[in-house]
Amino acid sequence: MKPTARNRTLSTCLLLLLCLGAWVWLPGCSTTSPEAATYATIDSSRVLVTSALRAWGDYCRSVEGTDRRVPLSVHLKVQEAYSLYRQAALAAVDSAMAWQAGTGPEPAQDTGRQLSVLAGNVVAIIAAAKESTQ
């Protein structure tokens, strides 16, 4: 298959995500501290979730007024996943700040992984919802 610009961009995005996963989750892969890895994961997931929701918003507007209109139940599902992600991300940052200020315990090692799962949920629910309304 001839590589297209779209395929190349897809490969780049996949590579970036795989690198981020390896960098954050595989111990010994880098000298990055758990704190910096958690920070990078939270910020990257924010970019990812925001991009996914913008794309979803464009899609919802494009099918508005047609028979493929997104049902309220689907909106509520995505809203819930987004809300869970947002709360967890804020809690993770608060916890890291409290630890730095000496007023809280060290944040859990798998905070970044948990947030990635929540961000992935938002994206997966959107993808499934988009497919079911197409």
Added chain:
Amino acid sequence: MNTAILIAQLVLQYGVPAANSIAAIISRYRGAEHVPIEEWRALRERLADLPDYWEFVDAPGGNVPTAAKNPA
């Protein structure tokens, strides 16, 4: 892997800017030992400023009925 493909497909819709932002974040913190408190504060602000869900899906004129946003 399936999720990674779905994620990449969605990133594709706003493509390069999102991918560039993620790449910049990764390269900036690679090898870092400490994140200053100011940067945590700035990240907290960015997260707190994330729009409400309905702001993403609603058209400027409002295509989602208010009742739908606040179901009883």
